[in-house]
Amino acid sequence: MDFPPALPYPRTMATHLGAVLLGGLAFWGISPAEDRSGANETDHQRWRSTDRAERSGATTGTLLLQEMTRDLPPPLAGASPEGARPTGPDQQNADADALPPASDVRAAAISCLSSFKEEYSPKEFSETQSRLLHWMRADPEGMIGYVCSLEKPQPYGNSSYLMSQILNAAVQRAGAGAALGWMRNNPAFSETFAEQMAPHFGAAGDVRQLEAFSEHLGPAWDNIRDEALKAWPIEKGDELIGFLEESPDLIIQYASMKSDGGAKWLLEVLKSGKLDEVTRQALETDVQFRNLLVFSSAMPAELRIREIMRLDPAQSEAEIRRRVIANDVMNALNSGPDLRYAFRHGRITGEQVYQDIASRLPGLAGASSAALRRQIYQELAEEDPQAAMTILKDLPPDARQDAITRAPLDMFGDMDPQRLYDFLQTIPTDGNDAAWNTRLQTWEERTYRNQERLGNDYITWVKQLPPGTDREMALVGLITNEYDQLPPAEAQDLAKEIRDPKLLARLEEVRKKREEEGQ
């Protein structure tokens, strides 16, 4: 006979207890790694803890959310090409094709217009549109002439929504060349619809047509050019260079309008030897071109970094890398699942965010994983600084500290100033000079936008901060903000509340600088 052990079934008990615990955790919907201490929570964080607790009893709220989810319109048709209904000009042309034209297209269109009201039903609108398109197809100049001759501008006159719809559909079918004829024969039409016609001329990708269009417009072309350039296909970008008279500004402007394809195209053009030397040099030294490379996330990051270093040898590689990474991380966070939100609400860990972004930015994750971690940490520190710390855990202590110290300056733009203040409370004020200067620079730089967005409410908030370095630095920010200057008496009153000699010296320095500039 076996004797029972002193503690019956210790292993079984332990695993069952573990199951109870796991059940509880499952209920909270968080993994052990994500459970965070409630100590030292700010009010924002306490509010979020409340969220978490309330999730538990949220049956009515969950049902309410489900109801809203059901009621909200599905994502835009563009997201699923199979089921997408044609819209815009294509649909209008298809509608007009489906309606048999009247024997007298002119009379039928005018009859529709005469009963057309400001408030129309979709059916009425569609029929009027189709009848006008029939007329436009048969006798474009007659139809345009009639509409331009109408005195009343609304609801169906020269510059109405109805007319702009019809013209888009008509030019889609007849081509930009035909539109040029309409414009030449009717100055009123040309003046009103040139901007609307411009994308059609751009999309056609025919330099001779574009030249004819710009010549027809004369000085007005300058205001309309961008609309045409935006639509010009990047595959035909080379043909545009001559038309733009090799103007470096316009070439960069065009490349910038073509989102990610533009930078790649421009790099190829520069290497092709097609440009004259002066234009090539002007492009290569233009800061706008380097910025375009920073923003062009579709190109491999290392290639962009290399090119920017070549174009701007004075800039440090680390800084270039930082800008490219910041841009790519921001783009990654703004697309796909809302990682910032999930992180803010404790649904995923910082490490999970890092892994997700790293998988989408493999080039950076390989060559710059430390810099990528730093950037993602700084993004997430805005949401939940403590939870974001895990991203930095494997970094050398100096790099970790630098990421934290610089976070308020590199990030935290446009944030709730209370979040910035709370974050700064985790950084000692007696650090080295560099850290102190970064802190002051942060307050000075944040003041401009905070005052612009929050006005007097920001000033009120600064005044009620507890005494200390950050309050005094925030006051210095208010007093020295040159974009939104305080009345002198108020600035003087605020200056009296500053005790720190280094900050008083800073005020004096700004005062002298202003005095010199004023002379």
Next chain:
Amino acid sequence: MTSTARKVITHGTCALIGVVLMAVAGDAATTRLTSDEDSVQSAGPQGAQAGQSLPSRPRPRAASPGKKGYTSRNYREAWNAISAEKGISIARRVSLQKEILLQWSQIDLHGAMQAALNSPWDGGETEGGIDALIPAFSAAFRKNPEEAWDIIQSGSLGPGSAFFRDQWVESVTSIQPRLVLSRLALIRDSQREGAVQNALRSAAGDDALRTDLLTSLSASGISTEARDRLLYLAVGVSPATGQPSVYRDQLLSAKNEAESALALAELTYSLISVGENLNSATEGLPPDAQKKVIGALVRSPLLATDPVAVMDLALNADQGKLVLGKAAAYSLLRYAAGEKSEEVARWAVSLPSTSEAEVVVGNTLRFYFSNNFGNARQIIESIPPNSPRRDDALGYYSRIAASQQNNLAEADWAIESIKDPAKKETAQEWRRQHDEGQN
């Protein structure tokens, strides 16, 4: 039953017990944290953080249940439950949040506002920031504008009050223009213009409302300069229909500065709309009032419509300082760039030689020549040969020809044509500076 199956069942039961235990604890936690939150709210979040008390928020109206009987608590639960939607995109999250805020704000405005403020403040639709959420409050603001205003002004929302105040002005002005203009002094500068314009647009065809709004604006307690600018804007949106004499009388009978400012703005616009000869604008007014009218005309948009008439009126009434001072010279520059540019340039060269006039002449000619170089010689040739203004014009012309047109032959011709030795010396000095700058 195999031992494995039994283990699965017993472990599963234990896990279920865990769930139930936590559900009970969770309810308790909910109750506790909710009441914690209430205390936070009544102290005001910023006050609590900074250890100072701020005014407590006004109690919302009796929390009436919203759509289908949902309560504020239900909306908060729904708000929190969004985070359980796995892989939700920014766009989808923001759409759901806006829908919740739209309904929630109508039964518990303060609760909904706090939820919005707890979202990130950076960005709009693309980033999913607060700018995308604030417009969802529009319906609630329009439904209960006064309650909304009281909450916004209570201080309980901290610095984020600004987002709601801006939205309140945008949403409420067209339906309650009187209310909005009565709060003008508490609305920030950058929003006042839009508020005044929208308010007056809503008064189209309603003279009583128009008068109320203008009276309210003139007595709003904002700075005199800002008030006058806004008064002209307001009267311009909805011009009065009376004859100038009506407003001249109002000006004479004005009991205070605010009434007088309003009468002046009305008079200016009635002069524009009636097209009355400006010389009669000040007819029958005592010198003090004349001075006021001329001052108002010089600062008014009438200067753009008929600059020369306004300026002559001022000069003839011995109010030369008003048009020849630095501020007016700056306004003239703007008009010198527009349709009336040639008229202003010709007027400037006809001014008598006084030290006050020099700034206007210099600014106007430099600006006109630099934008209309082709016409410049025509202006110069229209000046009588014995007028000292001819030398001034030649001097400015030589400067623009060298520095902007790089037409040195033309510059040298102009310098040679100057008769007054001192003015010639000045022009030669400009020419030397230009050459040095080139080298």
